[in-house]
Amino acid sequence: MSRFAQTLMRTTQHLRGQTAKALRMQGADEPFRAPQTLLTFSSREDLQNYAIGCDTDIGGLSTAHLDLVEPTEKDNEQTRPYVKFWGEMRLGARKELEGKIRSGYAGFRSKRRRMLIGEITDDVSMHRFLALRLRAAGHPRTRNSYYVNIQTDGPVETDLWQHRLYFRREDGGWEDIYIPFDEFVLTNTGEVSQQQMTMFRERLRTIGISILGGNSGVEGPYELGIDSIRAVNEEDVPSDHARRERTVRRDAVGETRGMSIKCRAEKI
Known part of the structure; x- marks a missing residue:
C-alpha cells in the first residue's frame, strides 16, 4: 500500500471514529480513566507502524533490529506474539570518523500518524502512568541502559521526554513497569533542558525505546521483548508493585536529571 493510500485510510478511519463519538455524545461522559492501549x-502489521535506527546513521557501528516473535510452549509467561528489539551495542565508529562522533545508541519509535489534514495523537491527560510490559534479555551489562x-x-x-527503564528481574523474564508521566524529563537534541515544564499529555505524538550504551560505556548484545505499552491510573497499578518501585523511580529521576542524555532519539 502506498504512503498516500495509508494516509487516506487513516484519515477515513479517524473521521469515522470521531463521527461515531459525536453521535454517541461521548464528550459528555465522565472522564475516561480505563487503561488505554x-x-x-502482536502482528506483522503492527511492525509497519514503527521506525528503527541506530548510530550507523552517523557512522557508528551498532546494529538494531525489530522482529516479531511467536511464543513457544516453554514461554509460560507469554501467550501471544510480541516484538523483539535486538542488536549489538558498539561504541566505536568507522575509521575515518573516530573521535569525531558520539556513537553507542539504537532505538525505535512509533511512526507519526499523519492524515490529509493534521495527524492523529493520543490524549492521556486523564492517566497518570505509562505502563510497559517488557523483558530484558541480552547481555546483563546492557539491561540498565x-x-x-x-x-x-x-x-x-526536537523536544523529547525521557525516563530510564529499570528492571527488577535478572533472569530475563517478563515484568510490568509503571512510570508516572510527571517524572519524565524534558530533553532537546540529546541534552537535558535547563527549563523543565509539564508534559503536554493531551497530544502524544510518538513513543519509543532507546538503548544508550554511550552514556555508561556499555557494549555487547542487547535484547528487549515488548508486549504492550499503555496509559493507566493508580487503580491499575498493583499496590505491592507501587511500593517496590517508588524508591527505584526516585533514584531514576535523580540520575536522569543529573546526566546528559547523548542520544539523537528524535532522529530515529
Missing part, C-alpha cells in the same frame, strides 16, 4: 506489538522516549505535539519538534 497506546502501542501493540534503556530509556523510554515520548514526543508530544509541541512547538519544538
Whole structure:
C-alpha cells in the first residue's frame, strides 16, 4: 500500500471514529480513566507502524533490529506474539570518523500518524502512568541502559521526554513497569533542558525505546521483548508493585536529571 493510500485510510478511519463519538455524545461522559492501549506489538502489521535506527546513521557501528516473535510452549509467561528489539551495542565508529562522533545508541519509535489534514495523537491527560510490559534479555551489562522516549505535539519538534527503564528481574523474564508521566524529563537534541515544564499529555505524538550504551560505556548484545505499552491510573497499578518501585523511580529521576542524555532519539 502506498504512503498516500495509508494516509487516506487513516484519515477515513479517524473521521469515522470521531463521527461515531459525536453521535454517541461521548464528550459528555465522565472522564475516561480505563487503561488505554497506546502501542501493540502482536502482528506483522503492527511492525509497519514503527521506525528503527541506530548510530550507523552517523557512522557508528551498532546494529538494531525489530522482529516479531511467536511464543513457544516453554514461554509460560507469554501467550501471544510480541516484538523483539535486538542488536549489538558498539561504541566505536568507522575509521575515518573516530573521535569525531558520539556513537553507542539504537532505538525505535512509533511512526507519526499523519492524515490529509493534521495527524492523529493520543490524549492521556486523564492517566497518570505509562505502563510497559517488557523483558530484558541480552547481555546483563546492557539491561540498565534503556530509556523510554515520548514526543508530544509541541512547538519544538526536537523536544523529547525521557525516563530510564529499570528492571527488577535478572533472569530475563517478563515484568510490568509503571512510570508516572510527571517524572519524565524534558530533553532537546540529546541534552537535558535547563527549563523543565509539564508534559503536554493531551497530544502524544510518538513513543519509543532507546538503548544508550554511550552514556555508561556499555557494549555487547542487547535484547528487549515488548508486549504492550499503555496509559493507566493508580487503580491499575498493583499496590505491592507501587511500593517496590517508588524508591527505584526516585533514584531514576535523580540520575536522569543529573546526566546528559547523548542520544539523537528524535532522529530515529
